[in-house]
Amino acid sequence: MSARRSAQVLRSAAATLLLFALAGGTLAAGVDLGQAEKQPTNWTAISMFAAFVVSTLFITKWAAAKTRSAADFYTAGGGITGFQNGMAIAGDFMSAASFLGISAAVMVGGYDGLIYSIGFLVGWPVVTFLLAERLRNLGKFTFADVAAFRFSQTPVRMFAASGTLVVVAFYLIAQMVGAGQLIKLLFGLEYWVAVVIVGALMMIYVLFGGMTATTWVQIIKACLLLSGATFMAFMVLYSFGFSIEAMFAKAVDIKTGIATSTGLSPDDAARQGFSIMGPGGFIKDPVSAISFGMALMFGTAGLPHILMRFFTVPNAKEARKSVLWATVWIGYFYLLTFIIGFGAITFVLTNPQFLDSKGGLLGGGNMAAIHLATAVGGNVFLGFISAVAFATILAVVAGLTLSGASAVSHDLYATVIKHGRATSSSELRVSKITTIALGIVAVVLGIVFEKQNIAFMVSLAFAIAASANFPVLLMSVLWKDCTTRGAVIGGFLGLISSVLLTLVSPAVWEVTLGHPKGSALFPYASPALFSMTIGFVGIWLFSVLDRSPRAAKDRAGFLAQQVRSETGIGASGASGH
Amino acid sequence: MAAAPKTRGLPVEDEMTMRIVRDPLYQRLKSTRSRLGWALALVMMIVYYGFILLVAFDKPFLATRLGEGVTTIGMPIGLGIILFTVVITAWYVRRANGEFDALTEQVVKGARA
Secondary structure, three states, X not given: OOHHHHHHHHHHHHHHHHHHHHHOOOOHHHXXXXXXXXXXXXXXXXXXXXXXXXXXXXXXXXXXXXXXXXXXXXXXXHOOOHHHHHHHHHHHHOOHHHHHHHHHHHHHHOHHHHHHHHHXXXXXXXXHHHHHHHHHHHOOOXXXXXXXXXXXXXXXXXXXXXXXXXXXXXXXXXXXXXXXXXXXXXXXXXXXXXXXXXXXXXXXXXXXXXXXXXXXXXXXXXXXHHXXXXXXXXXXXXXXXXXXXXXXXXXXXXXXXXXXXXXXXXXXXXXXXXXXXXXXXXXXXXXXXXXXXXXXXXXXXXXXXXXXXXXXXXXXXXXXXXHHHHXXXXXXXXXXXXXXXXXXXXXXXXXXXXXXXXXXXOOOHHHHHHHHHHHHHHHHHHHXXXXXXXXXXXXXXXXXXXXXXXXXXXXXXXXXXXXXXXXXXXXXXXXHHHHHHHHHHHHHHHHHOOOOOOOHHHHHHHHHHHHHHHHHHHHHHHOOOOOHHXXXXXXXXXXXXXXXXXXXXXXXXXXXXXXXXXXXXXXXXXXXXXXXXXXXXXXXXXXXXXXXXXXXXXXXXXXXXXXXXHHOOOOOOOOOO | OOOOOEEOOEEHHHHHHHHHHHOHHHHHHHXXXXXXXXXXXXXXHHHHHHHHHHHHHOHHHXXXXXXXXXXXXXXXXXXXXXXXXXXXHHHHHHHHHHHHHHHHHHHHHHHHO
């Protein structure tokens, strides 16, 4: 590689890192897919993706025959096994953005990418220890079933539906924009065509196949993604004789070489090359670091589309197995992306075939894993990985849509409007109408937000889930004195404060809204430390101050709720009643 | 779900609830499991936030070389946290699905007797 080109690579890598820092307020940007350049139409990738679509449509047809009642639609009749559900949870959680974004972050910053991925994993044990079995024992279709178990239904359901829809909206927009950019990049399709395809397919899966089809799409996607990533990591390790040290050494060598070619002294270049082996600029101030860590850790325990998956298994035992398998696969996936990131340093950064005339990665910074696929597996494997990335997005948006639709039909329509007297078929009809509405909204917003910097949206979704859904869920299940009023006011305080603090944080106020640098009122990368505290304190304060007759009923209901949550007696069974 | 049949003004479920609450076996199950759950959650938080604070306050430590090569001490620590997360989850699930579920079954059987 010529010195000139190396210098350009370094500059573009530095620019990517800078973009990361700006867009996410240092931490949150790894999941952004950013703006992408349209590539030539890739027929291998398109035909592989077509094969995936055709097989998932057959599954949808099979699932449609089994989806008759509302219980089938929301929870696949409760007949999914723990292992299958664990795979599906992993498929729901491992987004294309984390595959491409984290491997790119490792390629640019080395160790920093690892710190980032650890945050996404550590929430799972917390879900297992505190929530999984209790959720399964108390809930039926949505997490609101659990949160509202002993409370006045209408206010708590309205809060839970708001929490669900806001989280789903931000997550969905981020996925749609990411999908459009990615598909433009990988398949050479127009942005709007890509967004419409994603919207249409997700509507078909959810509309006709409900939870059964969504689950199998997620399972298949998880298998494809894990096997593709395993192959890439294997090929990388194979080329170094399975010596991690040799891989690290080569990567440091290459980074040092790139640094030297920018005119740094040998000492400085060696230091810069070695910097990928330890933490860099990823975490600046401890408050942001802790706050962002809290959003990731506790947000996982408050994501409505993930919580919903616990109701698809027949009992608490299988619910626990689900989270264990999910943790195993997600942990394994992050080990793979780490190796893939280092593989990208050694295979992609040294190969002019993958660099554009300006010296950046062809197609943009997030192409690290995609180019590595070509390097280790040729054009056919590139097509495979591209198709997997597309499938990945479909699986995630289908889960989100289903979760949003059930919040509207089960929580708002059946409970708030019909006071629990809606028939299964009318509830099903409302969820299907909502699915269509959500699909259209997602496509429209996906197109509207095309040119916007939406890096903050996924981390905002995590922050809201951690500050609104998680506190209400935890306190209602575990704290005897929690009342309807406390849960609703505290929950909304957490929700509103997390949104407002994000709005006036540097990532949105300065980067997205274009206000001058330094004018953001809230200086930290994530609101979770503050908004979670507001949520919990709000629930506690308004509960202890609550002397209403309803509060007495709420507290009296705790004992029965606790017995059911601990023993599973009376828990919603494996089929719809 | 169908409404529970009523006897003497109390739903069957409520009577059962009271029977279970008075069962010492249930009390043991509840307190053991809840103590373990919170303890493990706390351990996980200490490990993760300890790591984050280490990153925030002592970057050079994590970048210390382990030997002659380039591998740093941060690598086994970071990858170790991933493994630890999986192992601690597996350990809890094993215990809950064995010991605790057996206890739960006993409690339920006792309540229905």
